[in-house]
Amino acid sequence: xxxxxxxxxxxxxxxxxxxxxxxxxxxxxxxxxxxxxxxxxxxxxxxxxxxxxxxxxxxxxxxxxxxxxxxxxxxxxxxxxxxxxxxxxxxxxxxxxxxxxxxxxxxxxxxxxxxxxxxxxxxxxxxxxxxxxxxxxxxxxxxxxxxxxxxxxxxxxxxxxxxxxxxxxxxxxxxxxxxxxxxxxxxxxxxxxxxxxxxxxxxxxxxxxxxxxxxxxxxxxxxxxxxxxxxxxxxxxxxxxxxxxxxxxxxxxxxxxxxxxxxxxxxxxxxxxxxxxxxxxxxxxxxxxxxxxxxxxxxxxxxxxxxxxxxxxxxxxxxxxxxxxxxxxxxxxxxxxxxxxxxxxxxxxxxxxxxxxxxxxxxxxxxxxxxxxxxxxxxxxxxxxxxxxxxxxxxxxxxxxxxxxxxxxxxxxxxxxxxxxxxxxxxxxxxxxxxxxxxxxxxxxxxxxxxxxxxxxxxxxxxxxxxxxxxxxxxxxxxxxxxxxxx
Amino acid sequence: xxxxxxxxxxxxxxxxxxxxxxxxxxxxxxxxxxxxxxxxxxxxxxxxxxxxxxxxxxxxxxxxxxxxxxxxxxxxxxxxxxxxxxxxxxx
Numbered sequence: 001x002x003x004x005x006x007x008x009x010x011x012x013x014x015x016x017x018x019x020x021x022x023x024x025x026x027x028x029x030x031x032x033x034x035x036x037x038x039x040x041x042x043x044x045x046x047x048x049x050x051x052x053x054x055x056x057x058x059x060x061x062x063x064x065x066x067x068x069x070x071x072x073x074x075x076x077x078x079x080x081x082x083x084x085x086x087x088x089x090x091x092x093x094x095x096x097x098x099x100x101x102x103x104x105x106x107x108x109x110x111x112x113x114x115x116x117x118x119x120x121x122x123x124x125x126x127x128x129x130x131x132x133x134x135x136x137x138x139x140x141x142x143x144x145x146x147x148x149x150x151x152x153x154x155x156x157x158x159x160x161x162x163x164x165x166x167x168x169x170x171x172x173x174x175x176x177x178x179x180x181x182x183x184x185x186x187x188x189x190x191x192x193x194x195x196x197x198x199x200x201x202x203x204x205x206x207x208x209x210x211x212x213x214x215x216x217x218x219x220x221x222x223x224x225x226x227x228x229x230x231x232x233x234x235x236x237x238x239x240x241x242x243x244x245x246x247x248x249x250x251x252x253x254x255x256x257x258x259x260x261x262x263x264x265x266x267x268x269x270x271x272x273x274x275x276x277x278x279x280x281x282x283x284x285x286x287x288x289x290x291x292x293x294x295x296x297x298x299x300x301x302x303x304x305x306x307x308x309x310x311x312x313x314x315x316x317x318x319x320x321x322x323x324x325x326x327x328x329x330x331x332x333x334x335x336x337x338x339x340x341x342x343x344x345x346x347x348x349x350x351x352x353x354x355x356x357x358x359x360x361x362x363x364x365x366x367x368x369x370x371x372x373x374x375x376x377x378x379x380x381x382x383x384x385x386x387x388x389x390x391x392x393x394x395x396x397x398x399x400x401x402x403x404x405x406x407x408x409x410x411x412x413x414x415x416x417x418x419x420x421x422x423x424x425x426x427x428x429x430x431x432x433x434x435x436x437x438x439x440x441x442x443x444x445x446x447x448x449x450x451x452x453x454x455x456x457x458x459x460x461x462x463x464x465x466x467x468x469x470x471x472x473x474x475x476x477x478x479x480x481x482x483x484x485x486x487x
Numbered sequence: 488x489x490x491x492x493x494x495x496x497x498x499x500x501x502x503x504x505x506x507x508x509x510x511x512x513x514x515x516x517x518x519x520x521x522x523x524x525x526x527x528x529x530x531x532x533x534x535x536x537x538x539x540x541x542x543x544x545x546x547x548x549x550x551x552x553x554x555x556x557x558x559x560x561x562x563x564x565x566x567x568x569x570x571x572x573x574x575x576x577x578x
Contacts, residue, residue, distance in 0.1 A: 252527035252545065260543040262561045267509070267542050314508050314540050316528035327531030327538060380508060387510040391538055394567045398514070399536040 022149075023231040023292075024213045026205045032248050034196035034206040037172050040091055040320050040331065044080045048333035048407070048464065049091040049322065051309050054341075055374070056097025056219070056299035059439040060447055061341035063122055065095070065102040067451030068339050068411060070114050077468040086470075087111040089335075092312050092320055094180040094193075094305030096298035098435075099339070100218040104211050105162055107171045107179035121161050122444055126437035129157055149226035151216050157437070158212040168214065169207035172196065178320050180308045182298035183217040186227050188288060190276045191307045192217075192295060195319050201280035202293070203233035203245035217295035227294035234281045235291040250283045253317050258285070270315075303374040304338050306381050314384060326388075329400030333487075335407040335464055336385060338378060341447075342371060342413065344431045382408065389487065405467070405487035407460040415454055426450055459484025509541040511562040512570035515548070518577055522549035536570050546573055554578040 028034065040049060050072070054065035073087035088111060095103035105117055133139050133153045159165055171179050181194040192198060194214040199206040217228035234245055257263050257274030264271040279288045298305065312318040313326075313334070325331040349356050356364075385408040395402035416427035430450045433443045455461055456473075462481035465473045515523045517533040524530065525544040531537040533548065539562055547557045553575045565571050 256526045256543065256545050262543040262563075266561070266563055267540060270540065270542060310508055314510065314538075316525045316530050316539065321529070323538070324529050324531060327535070384508045384510070387508075388538070391510060391512070391567050396536055396568060398534065399567070400531075401538060 021229050021292075022152075023229050024210075025199075025202070025230045025233075026208045027233040028199070028203045028205045028245065030244070032244055033200045035172075036196045036319055037174050038176055038178050038320070039174065040322060040325055041175075042325055042330040045330065045332055046468075047079050047084070048086070048089050048335045048468070049325075049331050050086065050089045050335045050337060051092045051312060051322075052090055052094070052103075053304040053306050053309050053336075053338045054093065054095040054099030054103055055304040055339060056099055056297060057341035057343060058098040058435040059101075059122060059126070059437050060343060060433045060435060060443070061098030061339075062101045062117075063439055063444055063447040064341040064411070064451045065099050065106075065339050066114065066117050066122065067448040068337070068455050069102070069106055069111070071452050071455050073111050073114065075465060075470045075473060077470045085111065086468075087114075090177050092178045092180065092309065092322075094182060094308040094312075095218065096182050096303055096305045097219040097221070098341070099305065100181045100215045100298070101158065101162070103179050104171065104181060104215050107176055108163065108166060108211065110176075117162075118444075122439060123441070124161065124438075126157055126161065128438070129160075130154065130437060133157070149229075151220050151226045151228055154219065154225060154437075155210070155212045155216040158215050159210070163211045163215070166211050167207060168194065168209045168211060171211065172207060178312070180305065180312075180319075181214040181218045182302065182305045182308055183214075183220070183228070183295035184298055184300040186294040186296050187290070188276060188279075189301060190272075191298065191301045192293065193308045194218075197317070197319055198280075201234065201277050202230065203248070203281075204230070218298045220295060221297045222300070227296050230293040230295065232280060232282075232290050232293060236282065248281075250278065250281055254278050254281070254283065258283070299370050299374075301373070302377050303342070303370050304340050304378060306338065306374075306377040309336065309338075310377075310381060310384060313388075326401050326404060329403065332403045333405050333407070333464075333467075334388075335409065335460075336381060337409045337411070338381065339411045339451075340374070340378075340413075342374070343433060343435060344413070378410065407464045407485065407487045409455070409458045409460045411451065411454045411458075413450060413454075415457075416450065423453075426453070460487065463487060509563075510538050511541045512565045512567050513537045513539055513544075513546075513560065513562060513573065514570040515546060515573045515575065517548060517553060517575045521553070523547075524549065533575070536567065548575055552577060 055061050069087055073085050075086045076083045093103040183192045185192045196206045220227055254274045254277045257271055258278050275287050279286045279290050312320050312322050316323055349360055385406050388406050392401055392404040413430050416423040418424045429446050456475050459481050462476045463485040465476050466481055514536045515533050521533045522529045523533055524547045541563050544560050545557050546560050558573055560573055562571055
């Protein structure tokens, strides 16, 4: 089977290499900017706003995100005179790679269709489907004619199984959560978040973009898959660049950051973010000439999508406007839920006297930097959460954020403890679930169990349930929750 | 003769640990309530302490009838109890 996939990949690469590149985005026409139709629902001040990050990790990550979202749907509380599920309070989902499949599915179909994700995506043998497509000569010629590449096979899978040619217009609707799929820009290493604002930068139509392309861009693991190609319609090199694109002014926040005297010293990351937006827009004094973009797996830059969540919480330019809501006191409860499906199967390297071979080294080179970067970015979220808590606790009477409570929850298989027999067994099993687009029924049960256990056992989740007066959660231990979590 | 030990005052714990995102605090005053804009984005209301990441901002108010028209503010080194105060007035 491996030979047939490899042969198929070679054939696809050879044949598709003969055609012009098939760019997968569309120019923005007839309007200067994409419309953001989603809003934070702050009609009930006691409701939590739940921000979720879902990591990469193939179907293991999709399954873990799915299990945790389903668990959120089990808990109800009273708000504004009616009963409400916690899953209805999910406001922002930022995702990477495998996590993007469940994130986009959740945004598209909503909490009530979560159960259908299992038969539609988790249960089928998706790898077998991919393998059949890869060795099928019809696929080669279809790709050759269209100028598409290997990533198209993955996009076709996503479309066939779950997204059915739906576009981002279906996600960008009032009442929907903000779903932010994150890819990595191959040339700059920057996070490219699929948002209306980012599409403004490249003068591309957000609503017209197929969801499957966004998910594939977020999940385009390098070498195995080709990058997803986009044309930058803000570039003069784009023949279809409209007069509207060329005449647009550069937004004030970009100009202020790239020309300000102090910005690069106070927050170099924010300065670089503005510089990247300026480059995408072909603004003055650009750092890079960006006419085309090639997207690879978002996990290369940040494997839990934390960058986009940090922006949503603390940046004035966040697409959800959450910072304004925090500063005006209309949001008083925030739950940050980071779901990391990192696997870590026992390696024979540390028990073998033989020098590791090239396959072991390639494995380390691809996984160690991703894990290290993710840990670093996760730590930044921890620091931001702590700053928000301290600000609320020390707030003067005039500040409207004085009653803010932040519940920070990280789901990570490493939290399963080795000194508890049940958890040790679960940990060893779940960390060995492979990264692929197929997950066995047994592995799926294991991931589900781990996800539910890690969420329910977290002191900040228990504290949120206590503070909201959720009934029926018998596992909540008040002392444990109040000792382990100070929101 | 050994010097008697004088207990050192406790060192205050830093409010802001090292991080890429560092929260700062801004108080924009004006005789009436207006939206405060930082680099063109709404970030809160006048006369209420606001949280913002450390950075340089062009601060304006919503609507007309205030002066000056904009103020360049470098937001660093503040605390929640000692925010950077920016004053706008009616012309």
